[in-house]
Amino acid sequence: MPPTPPAGFGRRRPEVSRRLAGRPSPAPAGGAGPVEFTGRRGPLFKLLVKNAIFKLLTLWIYRFWAKTWIRRYFWNNIRIDGDPLEYTGLPSELFIGFLIVLGILVPLGMAYEGVRLVLESASDAAQSAVDIAYTLVLFVLIQVAFYRMWRYRLTRTTWRGIRFGLDGSTWRFLGLSVGWSLLSVVTLGMAYPWMRVALMRYRIQHTRFGQTRFDFAGSGKALFGPFLLAFGLPVVLTLAFLGANPDLGGAAVDTVAGGAEPEFTNIEVHAPALLLVWLAVPFLYIWYRVREFRYMVGCTRFAEVSFASAARSARIIWMSVLTVGAVILPAFVFGVIFALAADGPGFGFMVTLVVVLYIIVTPILSYLILRYEIVAHVCRTLEISDMAAFGRVVQSTEEVPATGEGLADAFDVGAI
Template sequence: MEQFLESAPAVAESAPSGPQRIKFHASGSEYFRIWIVNLLLTIATLGIYSAWAKVRRNQYMYSCTELAGASFEYHGKPIPILKGRIIALLLFGGYNLAFQFSPLAGVIMMLLMAAVMPWLVWNSLKFRLFYTSYRGIRFGFDGTLKSAYFHFLLLPILYVVSLMLALPFVHQRIKRFQHTESRYGAHHFSFDAGVGSFYKRYAIVVGLAIAGGVLCAFLGGVLTALIGKSGVLVAIGIGYVGLLLLVPVFLNMMQNLIWNHTGLGPHRFASEMKWTAVAWISLTNIVAIVCTLGLFMPFAVVRWQRYHLESISLLPEGGLDDFMAGADDGVSATGVGATDMMDFDLSI
């Protein structure tokens, strides 16, 4: 799941009344100081400090995320994360070297990676939720390893065999698995978005891409007739901008679909993300990062996190104090270290 929305437990004194919108108190300048120190120390230690950097970053981001008068807390420790990243480095390094020896060795290593990956993702889900708490109560993930192999190995094979036609189906099944097996204390989340709603969103994006391609082809013909061959380049440039705008459209539709169909006991969630705002934040962040040679990165992260989180609200049915902590299961950090190295996004 999404580490339950990304983020020193403070106990709310009364039951919340009405929708409770998430508040994000981080500032770009504060996070810049954390980010630059993390970056310099990670470089100076040849990547070893990256595990400590991750803990510092998460502790700050979680503590700045407030819901119904209380903030989240991150409890992850750097040493287990570092061990996981070392194992991941050896695994992925062996994968890259295998193809240099022989194609057969490469294929064998690729099959090994496919066999190990569901375990890594499963461990990552357990780690991220177990080391997150809200109001002193931990989150957890109860999905079995067998189910993880079904969702993260067999279903992706179906996606490949179907020539991507099963992608919305696979996406829906994975999100249902992640959400329904996640819990807050002893209470599980629920997820009731159907497969058809996923196919509808994917169809909209594909339709927009096709319509944009036809429009750019027509525009290219018109511009070529008016200004010559350079008109084709102008049309191609417009096409690339259009494709770039499809990303925020997809992110907007997926976040709203997923969180508007997620519940926790009697409580529900709502997401009101607007694609125009996502597009504006994404484009201006990219321009600012390029113009500052990357120094705007922490400010861009805070801008995106603030809009992403503050678009989500909790719709409570009664008080929140009835949620009791469930059993705390110990988990390994190997999975979270490995998936971080591969930049997995488990939220969408």
């Protein structure tokens, strides 16, 4: 364990060594894994508040600086085999990326908007054609933005002075992404796990540490079961509900009109059950994503090194509930206060002030509770079979991109 136990949640580390049974596992004495998270919520909170104030004062232009300081905080507190990751990205790079996108994309976007307006008023068919084209262009740009963003972040991440990197082609990734998305649509979503694995394989196989590449060996087959449970079950149950209660609207009318008793009296049982299933959908989703994450980590190789994650969905779900609660509770309280104090003096000003505060505080809470916990939990539950292998890595001579994330910023992709 680190000399000062990290504050907050998750001091208990799930045992993951059994996942790597049979492989050389030099787990250090004392139970600490190869990856520690040494962050604390106090300094992070101060940083988030400072960033929020500066962003407000600079009409959000400070966001590039804010992002950089936050990343530095997280990266610096991830210790792998005792040494921290280092984020070497600079705010100026993000800012220049943003300026480039603005200088190029704004005139292009304007011309596009003009065409859209003219065509939209032409006919319904033209309108739907334009909408579809618009969605496709947006989809393509977002995929490109994602790949560029990963490349920027990896080239700006170092460990023991050695840079990470992402080669491969943005356009190849885009092609994969478009192809698999179409296949997913055609198969009514059934290809989704295979798509996730295919895209992750491309990313991992093109990720480098120094001159050594990562590798990935996995198949969507392993995720199909969890996928069916998380996404298929709610759909099947909903269909079953509709099947068991046909002509739902007619039944309601009959009852109200005092007509014949409807044939299906078990609707009182079915409806709450269905509601329960729908309420569980977000949790099922998180459960699937954590399952998927563990699988992807297990498929990853670095030379002869293997990885395993014992990340648990229960913790992420609990933190999500806490975050949502922390966001909704103040909204509820203020809602009640406003309902009582309506039409008092300065009421409009008060409402505006609270709404602005709320918009600022919500992301802070999300970072402080949920994102912090995800990073900490993922670090603490990661197992690496042979740390010594990393010592043999040699620095890459690859060129790195000079500017960062302009497109990703424009589309607001990426969490941290």
